[in-house]
Amino acid sequence: MPPRYRPDLDRIHPYRPGRPIAEVALEFGLTDVVKLASNESPEPPFPEVQDAIAAHAGTLNRYPDNAKPQLVAAISEHLGVPEERIWCGGASNELMLTTALAMGGPQTSSVYGWPSFGLYQIGSRAGFADDIAVPLDAAHRHDLDAMRAALREDTTVVYLCNPNNPTSTHVPGGDLEGFIDSVPDHVLVIVDEAYAEFATASDYRSMVPLAATRDNVMVTRTFSKVYGLAGLRIGYAVTLPESIEHFRRIQLPFTVNTLGEVAAVEALRHQDRVKERVARNAEAIQFLTSSLRSRGFEVADSQTNFVYADFDEGAPKITTGLLERGLIIRPVIPEGWLRITAGAPPENERFIAALDEIT
Numbered sequence: 001m002p003p004r005y006r007p008d009l010d011r012i013h014p015y016r017p018g019r020p021i022a023e024v025a026l027e028f029g030l031t032d033v034v035k036l037a038s039n040e041s042p043e044p045p046f047p048e049v050q051d052a053i054a055a056h057a058g059t060l061n062r063y064p065d066n067a068k069p070q071l072v073a074a075i076s077e078h079l080g081v082p083e084e085r086i087w088c089g090g091a092s093n094e095l096m097l098t099t100a101l102a103m104g105g106p107q108t109s110s111v112y113g114w115p116s117f118g119l120y121q122i123g124s125r126a127g128f129a130d131d132i133a134v135p136l137d138a139a140h141r142h143d144l145d146a147m148r149a150a151l152r153e154d155t156t157v158v159y160l161c162n163p164n165n166p167t168s169t170h171v172p173g174g175d176l177e178g179f180i181d182s183v184p185d186h187v188l189v190i191v192d193e194a195y196a197e198f199a200t201a202s203d204y205r206s207m208v209p210l211a212a213t214r215d216n217v218m219v220t221r222t223f224s225k226v227y228g229l230a231g232l233r234i235g236y237a238v239t240l241p242e243s244i245e246h247f248r249r250i251q252l253p254f255t256v257n258t259l260g261e262v263a264a265v266e267a268l269r270h271q272d273r274v275k276e277r278v279a280r281n282a283e284a285i286q287f288l289t290s291s292l293r294s295r296g297f298e299v300a301d302s303q304t305n306f307v308y309a310d311f312d313e314g315a316p317k318i319t320t321g322l323l324e325r326g327l328i329i330r331p332v333i334p335e336g337w338l339r340i341t342a343g344a345p346p347e348n349e350r351f352i353a354a355l356d357e358i359t
């Protein structure tokens with residue numbers, strides 16, 4: 001007889017990460033597998049960051065400093081936001097889940113666009129909130145009017161991923177500010193900016209300035225994407241100090257580890273390299289988008305490090321054919337749509353060449 005679990009856990013679909021390279025290599029008997037499935041950076045951490053990590057390996061017998069003073073100071077300086085508004089965690093996933101638990105409870109609800117990042121649903125359900133998924137519009141963007149209309153008396157939190165995963169699209173800054181203005185003050189608007197650094201559209205705007213000044217706005221950011229530190233698990237949020245105090249009541253101690261802190265502090269010092277990465281990413285996105293469009297596939301306008309494309313009923317054959325050729329991409333929703341992370345130029349070319357073989 002198994003233990004008696006929470007019965008409502010049946011409503012929570014476990015997060016499904018992209019397939020690991022080693023697993024695919026083993027299954028298909030391959031030695032050279034490329035993963036374009038988890039929106040990671042194709043580039044390793046900056047060399048100075050790798051040196052900082054190596055230099056601190058000998059200190060790992062000690063717990064990290066839970067207050068993370070150096071990281072908080074570095075983020076504060078980088079963003080121009082007071083230190084008391086900065087909250088660090090074991091990447092944005094952890095901050096999001098902690099927030100969902102703190103904002104949830106019986107007789108509460110959360111609102112988020114769909115499809116979007118899966119953790120908003122998982123967190124809401126884990127936190128006993130009723131979750132309300134609002135379909136994106138025909139251009140695969142958040143439908144802000146519909147989201148506003150979906151707010152209920154008992155809504156405590158709205159999640160807005162901008163640019164959005166998995167669709168790669170963005171909502172313009174002015175529209176998002178208008179939406180935030182229209183939301184009641186007691187509702188926390190969480191703007192997930194995991195991909196903010198990649199956005200190049202002239203009307204894209206980070207909501208960090210609003211999170212730095214308003215009470216009911218929180219922006220989450222991560223070192224997992226443009227900084228290439230997904231394996232270390234570091235992220236941060238900008239929001240009201242009083243909210244941070246509440247969230248910390250249930251945040252586990254030490255979720256930013258020693259190496260994560262030193263790596264992030266060092267990474268922030270290299271904004272020139274970040275700019276170069278962003279430019280290389282924009283070229284890769286341009287290559288993938290135009291290559292797919294010229295082959296007749298619908299591709300959303302991407303402001304991220306991945307493309308979202310419609311392969312219709314060919315999608316399963318393409319996904320399997322790519323796996324057989326050592327390329328991992330990600331089936332997403334709705335059925336028929338696939339998400340392809342921008343890799344290094346030879347990887348992107350290999351993806352298009354493999355696609356041509358399959359189709």
Ligand SMILES: Cc1ncc(COP(=O)(O)O)c(C=O)c1O
Nearest residue numbers: 091092093117165194222224235
């Ligand atoms: C929109 C979005 N938010 C958050 C995350 C989580 O990132 P991390 O927990 O590594 O910061 C991801 C990861 O893919 C994402 O796509």
